[in-house]
Amino acid sequence: MxxxxxxxxxxxxxxxxxxxxxxxxxxxxxxxxxxxxxxxxxxxxxxxxxxxxxxxxxxxxxxxxxxxxxxxxxxxxxxxxxxxxxxxxxxDQVWLDGLAVAEAIEGALAPDETPGAAAWLAEHGRRDHLADAIAMRMPYQMIEADPHTFAVPRLDGEVKRAICDVQAGEYGVGHEFSHAELYARAASALGVDESDVLDRLPGVAFATVNFITACGLRRSWRHIVVGQLTLFEMDSVAPNRLMVEACDRIGVADEVRRFFHVHVLADAEHEQMMEDAVVKRLCVDDPDCAADVTFGIAAQRWIDRAIARHAVGAWERGRSALAELPVPAAA
Structure with missing residues (x-):
């Protein structure tokens, strides 16, 4: 065992x-x-x-x-x-203007002027950059799937079943490890230690898990977290494939490559589940929830772009994306 x-x-x-x-x-x-x-x-x-x-x-x-x-x-x-x-x-940052869910997803997945961290790492990254990228994921990945599980009892029907199917994969049902455990092994292989990293993360690195937790814990925001998870699953395969390419080019331990490769395989299936349950069914059968779903998609994309700007900006300036020491902030 x-x-x-x-x-x-x-x-x-x-x-x-x-x-x-x-x-x-x-x-x-x-x-x-x-x-x-x-x-x-x-x-x-x-x-x-x-x-x-x-x-x-x-x-x-x-x-x-x-x-x-x-x-x-x-x-x-x-x-x-x-x-x-x-x-x-x-x-204030996310403008929807009655955007349909399918349009919101299309817009979120479309390339823009913000260079993605995965694409940058695949082309330019070094081992220390990859360690930074793993560290920036830590607040969510150490409890991967748990924040979304809070929303499950607040949902019903096909979307509830789809999320439970997705969560089973995230928790490693039928496999040796959960995705959180695979992440912990990848982080350890790169020398990324939780007790050190949490003291050095920029604020933007906490935003994703904080956002999901807030929406998962509030019944009135449950469809926002459905939208957020929809984007997570539909925008996972390509970036994780690029991370596999980065691992192969840089040369890292198998545990690191495995973490990203597992997401390529699992999320290809999860992508279809969420598209069928949310885009094709939930927002058609219950149009009142569509605005929250689209907001969840767009808000997570806003966070993702902020993370990419921070990380890639630091790397291109020859710096780590992490802080050296906790720096007191102004109130």
Whole structure:
């Protein structure tokens, strides 16, 4: 029988500003006060990290933090305020104008001026760049599939069955490892350690898992997470194929290549499942949900492009996409 190498509860990351410092204080002492979450940058490192730590209470928890802190009134208030802060930014950035789901997917998958990280790595990447890319994925990949599972009881019919089928593949049903375990092995093979990486990630690296968690936990946002997952599955094969090419060109351990190759194989099937259930059925049978589905697609694409701009921009300047040390952020 295989054994997971994913730790049960990681340590809390180092805070990088007043908001994340307040979260650490609350989670370790139970004491806190109301905070102003407003900030003009939706990917502000301090706020995204604080939000990630609060969301982490609903997953693996944090070492030396009591599980009951998940429902501490102030933790719930702060989490809700951060969700609404980010979603306000997302709605400001994403323009739908009555776009149909199929059109939203077509637009999201269309090439644009933002160079994708996978394409850049396939052509130019080095081992350290690949390690950066793996590290940037860590907040979501260490709990891959879990955020979407929150939405399952809030759905029904064909879309519920389709997501359960997708989740079974993500959790490794019938296989030796889950996708999260495959990721952990890939990260380990590249020397990427969770306890170090979480202290060095930019704010944008936390945005995907924070966004999915918020939508998965709110019934009123359930169709947003359906749209987000639809994009995930329909925009996975080509980028992961490029990552396999990058692995082959750079020369890395089999565990790294396997992580990306498994996604090429699995997501080709998942892509069709989500297209049939969401694009062809859900949004036709229930037109009222279409706006949320298209928003989920477009908002995740907005996040993806921000991640690519950050990573590729850093690499082209000869820098790591990660921070060297936690840097205090302005409130």
């Amino acid at each position: 295989s054994r997971s190498i994913i730790p049960t509860s990681p340590r809390l990351p180092q805070p990088v500003g007043p908001i994340s410092s307040a979260v650490v204080d609350l989670l370790t002492t139970g004491v806190g006060a109301s905070l102003n979450m407003a900030h003009p940058d939706p990917f502000d490192r301090d706020r995204q990290l604080a939000w990630f730590m609060l969301n982490g209470l609903s997953y693996r928890g944090w070492r030396d933090v009591h599980d009951d802190m998940e429902w501490h009134p102030l933790a719930v208030e702060w989490r809700r305020n951060l969700e609404e802060w980010f979603m306000e930014h997302a709605h």
